[in-house]
Amino acid sequence: MNEPIRRLSAVVLLLFFALMAAGSWVQFVKANQLGEDPRNVRTLYKQFGSFRGPIIVDGQAIVSSVPIDDPFNYQRTYTDGPLYAPVTGYYSIGPGRSELEATENALLDGSADALFWTRLGELVAGTEQQGASVELTINAAVQKAAYDALGDKRGAVVAIDPRTGAILAMVSTPSYDPSTLAAHSSSDANRVYQSLLNDQTNPLINRAIGGDTYPPGSTFKLIVAAAALQAGYSPDTLIDAPQELSLPLTSATIKNYGGERCGPTDQITLLEALRVSCNTAFAKLAMDIGWPAIESMAANFGWGSGLDIPLKVTPSRLPTSPNAPEVAQSAIGQFDVRATPLQMAMVASAIANHGVLMKPYLVSKVRDPDLRVIQQTQPEKMSTVMSPDTAAALTVMMQAVVKNGTGTPAQIDGVSVAGKTGTAETGLDTPPHTWFVAFAPAENPTIAVAVLVENGGDIGNEATGGKVAAPIAKAVIEAALANAAGGN
């Protein structure tokens, strides 16, 4: 009987080889394919189950991974979720990732090249992969002031340190709480996501940098004024300021706010035109200096170029080859001129920083799990927008706006604020978007801010940049200055 037993033992060997081959097939050859199968919840566990680095504002973690007793091991938690949502974004097993959670993902989950040595150490020590912590330029007090000042109004605030480009605040309202999307049930997360998507107020849109860009209205006069100053005008140069400007090639006219005159005569100084935000004067001025001068000035400020801060910023737009009446319309920030609140903050920032625009950025430092700094953002010049003289002249003009012009609600005791209002028509039936861009203190600016409130905020058709947006800018500047004073 021994011969058949030997044959049988060969058969047994074959059976086991078949099992080993099948095991290799499943666990090695097909492992990646099976791992990527959307039905494989383990891939989610692995991806979402590791310790993810925190996002830090002013030394406090506003986003962190907290150990939890479920298959994911960690729960992503958001402190003051709605306040920081436009910055942090969400991290969800349903809709995925957005904003910093998406752009800094490799650092946060520890898979970035910069963390190679850390990973190697973890491998040797047998500890689990840990992500880096990402420290932001955001100032918690400024962010909070901006969020509170916006309140129930739809809009956005961006504040920048003009000297460096560091973004001090980035708020978009209405917001949402990323915690609700971080639920460890994909059906719950997807349900919340769907309801946010269907929300008429679009809470998921980051109004500060993305989504729809807005007509900048009269705040665009800063660009026209800068172009004029660069072209040889001075704040005292007299320019035409008719009550009503008839435009060439068309029967349309341009009027001032409320149909009023800009001054006692039909000629006013450039400074005066900006102070009272004279539409006819700037429309005429734009046609006089020509579109190319305005276009290149706007490009210096950043129009037309995308930005990664590292969030993706929607490029602000200009009309292409506008004719004379279109140039006149564009000069007062209507027609096809569009801008993000960040872009308008960059305008204020460049003027405040003596004509030099610093590249805006959100991430100041990245530290590995052992708290060693592995990345530090150095302030970087983006462009020289205008001469220091032009910047100084514009500053004086903007101070006048706040001192006794359209922007008086932004006045702060003991601080000279430079600003510009904007009230952009959005159509016949909808209230205007209101703007205020400002920086302070005018002599030595430490904060530049842009405020946008959609569709008149809470006062509808009566809204102007001065009434609605300027007080918000004031609150943000006050918070920043108080914080700087307290900090020093």
Next chain:
Amino acid sequence: MATVLEVSVRVGRRSEAVLLLFACAISLGARAFVDANAGGGIGASLGIYSIAVIALAIAAHMVVRLRAPAADPILLPAAFALSGLGLAMIRRIDFAYASRGKVTHFADAQEGWAVVGILGAMLVIALLKDHRLLRRYTYTAGVLGLVALLLPLVPGVGREVNGARIWISLFGRSLQPGEFAKIAFVVFFAGYLVSNRDTLALAGPKVLGIRLPRPRDLGPLLIVWAAALVVQIAQRDLGASLLFFGLFVAMLYVATQRISWVVVGLALFAVGAVAAGTIFAHVASRYDAWLHALNPSVYNSGRSYQLVQGLFGMASGGLFGTGLGNGSPGLVPFAESDFIMASLGEELGLTGLMAVLALYLVMVQRALRTAIGVRDGFGKLIAVGLGFSMALQTFVVVGGVTRVIPLTGLTTPFLAYGGSSMIANWIAIALLMRISDLARAAATDAPLRDAPGPADTARSAPVRPAARAAIPAVDADAVDDGPPGEGAGEGAVPLPDGAVTDAVPLPDGVQEVAR
């Protein structure tokens, strides 16, 4: 007699002790990892557990030293390591279920079963002095096996769990009598075949050079085939029917050396499998889930959910696994029993899966080696039957999990949760050790029994060259064993009728079974 110690070293008791130490280390190490990674830290329970494991290992080793000193040294440590690994994994599954809000106590129960299994095995080794005694109970075993197999079908006794009617209730506990039926059938097949192998082997017409069995000799084969079909259809247990039928065909082949039996057997099984797949919806759906497991419509219908989840788990383990306690084996339904191999694959990786398969392979090959080594045909067939059934069972269940064959509901020997399986497999190991003791003692300590024969020159060779040389004309394997005892302790002395005697003298007081 002065060479007693030396001989016992050669038979491998010291190797067994060392291997048992390894097995204990594997069992306790695995448990420690599970406690540390999934159970919230290593606690006092690990200490108690360690003492119990080591005590059991020592006890088992002592029993073997005393009652089966020449037994194969690898079987016990291999079974011990597999049981220990299984216990750690089942405990880990308990933790996994607990984290998902389901409280289970699989590990506690299984620990009890493992103790009962090991003690049972020791009892078998201690009480059963010679496996040939079992031949007395050939037909009793056959009847018992059949009854055990069909018991779950009896209304009031049998219980249907998860669609398979293979459990019975006994004293409030559920029992899978099929596991014990396996051993009973091995004994029955061995006894039946050893008595009838001449007719089965030699009679019958020759067609195309292959000797076909006579139709009337096909009877038993057909009966077993029919029983297998009944099991598959009535109990919805495809795995068990494959196991019993494969076991019978393999033993028939070994007994008769006729490949035609295998051909006929495989043909019959193929016919049965295809017919069942055509006629019965639940069998067809099993085939479907196997062939189109990842197909969304099959998956969404739930038919291949378990299989695919198991594959996902194993895939996530990759080459080295997630580490014990760090994976998500609890996602797979029945991760503690049918799919314990997927759980192991996930947390120990392909490396761990290969190691476990290698352990099984070594165990089975030692069983088959024992079959070659033992002299009596009955012992050979039992060893073959036990070894091959373990191999086939492992193949059927692991092959089902890894998609080599359709998924069936068999238990993975020693690893999977289940008391019947644990006890039955330990008894099988005990029987194998008992047989190997005789096989190896025949080669090793013949001189110690004051029976210096021609064999004492070849300690490890199972078939003595001298014996073969003495009767060159006769194939020692093909001839039925003569009554042991007739050799009068003289070992392989050729008998007048040309048959070879059983080389092993029976211990005192054991009577040869009348044939």
